[in-house]
Amino acid sequence: MGCISSKNVVAKAYSPSPTVVASSNGFPTSTKGHSALMILDSKTVSEDERNNKFKKNSSKKSNGSLTLRLGLVQRNVEAEQNAAGWPPWLTTVAAEAIQGWIPLKADYFQKLEKIGQGTYSSVFRAREVETGKMFALKKVRFDNFQPESIRFMAREITILRRLDHPNIMKLEGIITSRLSNSIYLVFEYMEHDLAGLVSRPDIVFSETQIKCYMRQLLSGLEHCHMRGIMHRDIKVSNILLNNEGVLKIGDFGLANTITTNSKHHLTSRVVTLWYRPPELLMGSTNYGVSVDLWSVGCVFAELFLGKPILKGRTEVEQLHKIFKLCGSPPEEFWKKNKLPHATMFKPQINYESSLRERCADFPASAINLLETLLSIDSSNRGTASSALMSEYFSTKPYACSPSSLPKYPPSKEMDVKSQEESSRKKTEGKMREVATSRRQQRRITKTLQDPNNFGKATSKEDMQNGGRNDGKAHLTKGKGGAMYKEHSKPPLDVMSETSQVMNVVNGSGYSVPIQVPGSNDAYTWVKRRKQDASSTLSDGSRSKISALDPNFAKGTYDLTTQRVSMDFDPAELVNAQGGKEHDPHWKENGTRHAIRKSRTIEEKKIVMWWKLERNCLRYMLLVGCALCELTRLGKGATGVGWGSISIRGNK
Numbered sequence: 001m002g003c004i005s006s007k008n009v010v011a012k013a014y015s016p017s018p019t020v021v022a023s024s025n026g027f028p029t030s031t032k033g034h035s036a037l038m039i040l041d042s043k044t045v046s047e048d049e050r051n052n053k054f055k056k057n058s059s060k061k062s063n064g065s066l067t068l069r070l071g072l073v074q075r076n077v078e079a080e081q082n083a084a085g086w087p088p089w090l091t092t093v094a095a096e097a098i099q100g101w102i103p104l105k106a107d108y109f110q111k112l113e114k115i116g117q118g119t120y121s122s123v124f125r126a127r128e129v130e131t132g133k134m135f136a137l138k139k140v141r142f143d144n145f146q147p148e149s150i151r152f153m154a155r156e157i158t159i160l161r162r163l164d165h166p167n168i169m170k171l172e173g174i175i176t177s178r179l180s181n182s183i184y185l186v187f188e189y190m191e192h193d194l195a196g197l198v199s200r201p202d203i204v205f206s207e208t209q210i211k212c213y214m215r216q217l218l219s220g221l222e223h224c225h226m227r228g229i230m231h232r233d234i235k236v237s238n239i240l241l242n243n244e245g246v247l248k249i250g251d252f253g254l255a256n257t258i259t260t261n262s263k264h265h266l267t268s269r270v271v272t273l274w275y276r277p278p279e280l281l282m283g284s285t286n287y288g289v290s291v292d293l294w295s296v297g298c299v300f301a302e303l304f305l306g307k308p309i310l311k312g313r314t315e316v317e318q319l320h321k322i323f324k325l326c327g328s329p330p331e332e333f334w335k336k337n338k339l340p341h342a343t344m345f346k347p348q349i350n351y352e353s354s355l356r357e358r359c360a361d362f363p364a365s366a367i368n369l370l371e372t373l374l375s376i377d378s379s380n381r382g383t384a385s386s387a388l389m390s391e392y393f394s395t396k397p398y399a400c401s402p403s404s405l406p407k408y409p410p411s412k413e414m415d416v417k418s419q420e421e422s423s424r425k426k427t428e429g430k431m432r433e434v435a436t437s438r439r440q441q442r443r444i445t446k447t448l449q450d451p452n453n454f455g456k457a458t459s460k461e462d463m464q465n466g467g468r469n470d471g472k473a474h475l476t477k478g479k480g481g482a483m484y485k486e487h488s489k490p491p492l493d494v495m496s497e498t499s500q501v502m503n504v505v506n507g508s509g510y511s512v513p514i515q516v517p518g519s520n521d522a523y524t525w526v527k528r529r530k531q532d533a534s535s536t537l538s539d540g541s542r543s544k545i546s547a548l549d550p551n552f553a554k555g556t557y558d559l560t561t562q563r564v565s566m567d568f569d570p571a572e573l574v575n576a577q578g579g580k581e582h583d584p585h586w587k588e589n590g591t592r593h594a595i596r597k598s599r600t601i602e603e604k605k606i607v608m609w610w611k612l613e614r615n616c617l618r619y620m621l622l623v624g625c626a627l628c629e630l631t632r633l634g635k636g637a638t639g640v641g642w643g644s645i646s647i648r649g650n651k
């Protein structure tokens, strides 16, 4: 679909009078599903022919005329592609990616709801008007048509066209027009992604099901690696599933070709943080397909656990979590792998691997495979093929067939996100109510503390009434205790959900993110993904944005210059050594902190009343002293004690 079906087309691109051949509607139905590969084959042939021709001619002609000829051919191709309906901004930058294809028209499809939101794209479900078949349209955004971002998108297209495997998402065509300023990549529609399924509490994968998914995932990856492609962004939301149980690897936006040239430096700012291998966290620019195997290991564990196994908030924390889980590497590792940021990240403490403890419930053969995939030393991770041949797949229970897998209602990462978003909004509303009620309580306390108001009616009831005004919904019925309960319970839950990371300046002067205990994992996962997506360039927690940055392309990021701005979590490092006194939770003293740290409403109430009563006592004492002093002065005493100076002056 979307491709020119004839082999002639590519050859014609280099012929003197190029003409574009296409079926009447741009859907060469006879070649549907195979066209991309055919074009690639023909491309290879035509390129070989062209190369031979150039080789023969090269002895006769000067270099100058060769360049001229190449330029002309290039211009010819562009003109032909523009004539075929491609927009000029695309043909000038990415002619090779679309070579041999013609664009699809938008009106071939009926665009339905949005089903995915990526860092630089939105994905929609769409129905093909003619056949009623479902497709996924990935609309790619561009940063003001910067050639760099167009080139990135072009790379994704080129790589997708190079791949052809049942476990790899197939690019069916591209929608755009000569006047259009956007582009849609057309993919087969998949009902689920693994992120959506994993995060559903009602879905627990069986052992045979996990094996089935893992076999498909590794088969798809094996194909990529054999075609010289590394994905560099394997994670649950990029693994798609349809209702027939077929798994496909999607999102090749960060994929790149494997390079054997050690002088060719790759960027280390790839792979989403929780799935990023240690060598990339330590700045390696000379890596290979093993980065994908680490990510597969993370996905594998997540399928069993139902949640990500390594959820770091920053690069430092991610690496620290890795060392704690997999054990810190031996001295030889540091000597052998000269990683750019090794000295910065080398742990002071030697950690033993806790992987087997953490995954004690996993089948033995699964732990063995997981241990291999999550090897800190990338050379020990094996390959996708060796993983497929491991005992995990050859021991019972065997992987079930995809068609026997249970059918689920459509579940996507975006569904989870929107559910979380609506519950977040609800809880935020409740939190606002409580905040207003707290403000009111504080106002009352101030009134109590104000000497001008001292003695005015400010009873316990007043305080409760003050709270009640703002908390109507919770406080209209029931006894006092019940009112408190209703009023206070949701905000406490909300606090633990929404104030996951509080920045406290610790002794070292770093801004330290602190995890509030009792947090809701499901929520934080989604929330942190958002943070990741928006903060990549500054803290490197996510890779896509940086992928669009020219510095990313040039590989000119300098992590060392970002060190100070990186969130550093000494709390966790120090706590690993033991000792509450080092914990920033315990450093901050005072009542306000006590209130914030108090877990139950009863504790909270006690602390509030204690504070109130303490202040009342203070003022009573002050007033008492003042009265005594005035009495003494009235009796002619000389100025001593409190207020003596001004009174003496008056005297």
Ligand SMILES: Nc1ncnc2c1ncn2[C@@H]1O[C@H](COP(=O)(O)OP(=O)(O)OP(=O)(O)O)[C@@H](O)[C@H]1O
Residues within 6 Å of the ligand: 115, 116, 117, 118, 119, 120, 121, 122, 123, 136, 138, 169, 187, 188, 189, 190, 191, 192, 193, 233, 237, 238, 240, 250, 251, 252, 253, 412, 413, 414, 544
């Ligand atoms: N073919 C498809 N069928 C159904 N849903 C899809 C398809 N392709 C993508 N999606 C949905 O859209 C989401 C985002 O797609 P994709 O990962 O390709 O975009 P992206 O911009 O590269 O995202 P990210 O920045 O998260 O990597 C996926 O997680 C998935 O839920």
